[in-house]
Amino acid sequence: MSTITEISRNIHYVGVNDRTKHLFEGLWPLPLGVSYNSYLIVDKSVVLIDTVDHCYTDLFFEKIKNILGERPIDYLVVNHMEPDHSASINDLCRVYPDIKIIGNSKTIGMIEGFYGIFDKFHEVKDGDRLPLGEKVLTFYMTPMVHWPETMMTYCEDDKILFSGDAFGCFGTLDGGIIDYQMNTEKYWDEMFRYYSNIVGKYGAPVQKALAKLSGIDIQIICSTHGPIWKEEIQKVISIYNKLSLYEGEEGVVIAYGSMYGNTEKMAEVIARELAAQGIKNIVMHNVSKSDMSYILRDIFKYKGLIIGSPTYTNELFPNIESLVSKLESRDMKNRVFGYFGSFSWAGAAVKRLSSFAERMKWDVTENPVEMKQGITSEKIAQCQELAKAIATKLKQ
Numbered sequence: 522m523s524t525i526t527e528i529s530r531n532i533h534y535v536g537v538n539d540r541t542k543h544l545f546e547g548l549w550p551l552p553l554g555v556s557y558n559s560y561l562i563v564d565k566s567v568v569l570i571d572t573v574d575h576c577y578t579d580l581f582f583e584k585i586k587n588i589l590g591e592r593p594i595d596y597l598v599v600n601h602m603e604p605d606h607s608a609s610i611n612d613l614c615r616v617y618p619d620i621k622i623i624g625n626s627k628t629i630g631m632i633e634g635f636y637g638i639f640d641k642f643h644e645v646k647d648g649d650r651l652p653l654g655e656k657v658l659t660f661y662m663t664p665m666v667h668w669p670e671t672m673m674t675y676c677e678d679d680k681i682l683f684s685g686d687a688f689g690c691f692g693t694l695d696g697g698i699i700d701y702q703m704n705t706e707k708y709w710d711e712m713f714r715y716y717s718n719i720v721g722k723y724g725a726p727v728q729k730a731l732a733k734l735s736g737i738d739i740q741i742i743c744s745t746h747g748p749i750w751k752e753e754i755q756k757v758i759s760i761y762n763k764l765s766l767y768e769g770e771e772g773v774v775i776a777y778g779s780m781y782g783n784t785e786k787m788a789e790v791i792a793r794e795l796a797a798q799g800i801k802n803i804v805m806h807n808v809s810k811s812d813m814s815y816i817l818r819d820i821f822k823y824k825g826l827i828i829g830s831p832t833y834t835n836e837l838f839p840n841i842e843s844l845v846s847k848l849e850s851r852d853m854k855n856r857v858f859g860y861f862g863s864f865s866w867a868g869a870a871v872k873r874l875s876s877f878a879e880r881m882k883w884d885v886t887e888n889p890v891e892m893k894q895g896i897t898s899e900k901i902a903q904c905q906e907l908a909k910a911i912a913t914k915l916k917q
């Protein structure tokens with residue numbers, strides 16, 4: 522039996538690394554790749570927790586067989602049905618025809634719909650327990666973190682929470698699997714990005730899940746993406762808590778669109794003045810160059826947000842339009858907000874940003890700047906006033 526994969530007594534890591542895919546969910550860049558984590562518990566009963574992306578099914582089975590040999594798997598726990606974790610279910614049922622699939626009623630409906638499997642189910646409800654021999658699993662329903670069927674599985678004996686996508690991040694596991702085996706530095710920004718891109722809309726369900734888990738003694742978190750958390754558990758839970766409360770650190774994101782540089786000049790003046798006011802974390806994103814994934818990450822990270830847009834066919838600049846719709850769909854909360862824009866003959870961008878600000882119910886500065894054509898000393902002064910107002914609000 523392999524010990525190199527063992528993360529706790531008789532619990533093995535059987536996940537895989539994806540260094541091939543460019544975009545997660547067809548949308549979010551993967552410069553550091555991503556891991557699909559799966560875990561095998563070998564007790565009197567053998568249990569597999571989640572599967573992996575279909576591109577890696579062969580490698581996945583190889584890893585399982587290295588540990589089990591010809592011994593069959595008795596149960597598959599499906600904590601989350603997103604295909605990067607569930608896509609190997611059909612193959613698993615072919616190789617292990619007597620396997621029972623553990624999920625809640627919503628999971629079961631989805632497995633029927635996605636994979637045409639209509640039997641083999643062992644349905645669980647919140648708090649249900651499954652004895653495996655020595656170890657016992659308990660199932661916690663955590664709906665909408667970030668699909669309706671999402672649940673988590675707790676192994677009391679090892680104090681391990683198998684958390685599904687929660688507490689996950691982008692980035693492959695390059696040698697180390699558990700946090701103390703690696704330098705975790707590269708994963709923190711990827712955790713912000715993962716949360717803001719994928720889970721961001723579901724702050725309230727994440728808070729509910731955190732409250733439900735708060736009474737449980739968790740020593741190890743095994744998520745479906747990224748490192749296994751042991752030493753850094755408190756930091757990881759605190760990041761998820763802050764992000765789901767939409768709490769931002771002191772700092773400002775300036776996200777602007779600019780075709781010919783006029784709106785960008787306004788952004789530069791604002792950034793310079795923010796720095797003069799003592800704001801040290803200033804992140805500027807030209808929305809035509811920065812990928813939306815990183816802009817969202819930084820907006821979730823910092824409390825201050827300033828958006829600038831030229832008027833474009835009587836609308837917002839298209840990439841700014843896309844950004845504001847993503848913020849609305851994530852129901853982004855608690856931001857200190859300022860905005861500015863430009864036009865040449867009939868301005869629309871500032872009006873659109875003004876109604877966006879109203880809809881978001883943020884703390885908005887009352888001095889947006891609207892510029893016709895080129896920058897003037899009057900507009901420079903107004904941009905500086907906007908920056909001062911943001912800095913003042915951030916320091917309150």
Ligand SMILES: Cc1cc2nc3c(=O)[nH]c(=O)nc-3n(C[C@H](O)[C@H](O)[C@H](O)COP(=O)(O)O)c2cc1C
Nearest residue numbers: 779780781782783784831832834835864865866867
């Ligand atoms: C395709 C296109 C559409 C535009 N539509 C409008 C418009 O509807 N109303 C307007 O006043 N200006 C419009 N403009 C002018 C720009 O808003 C204006 O020149 C602005 O200063 C551009 O900012 P920039 O230099 O940061 O790109 C348009 C410009 C372009 C290139």
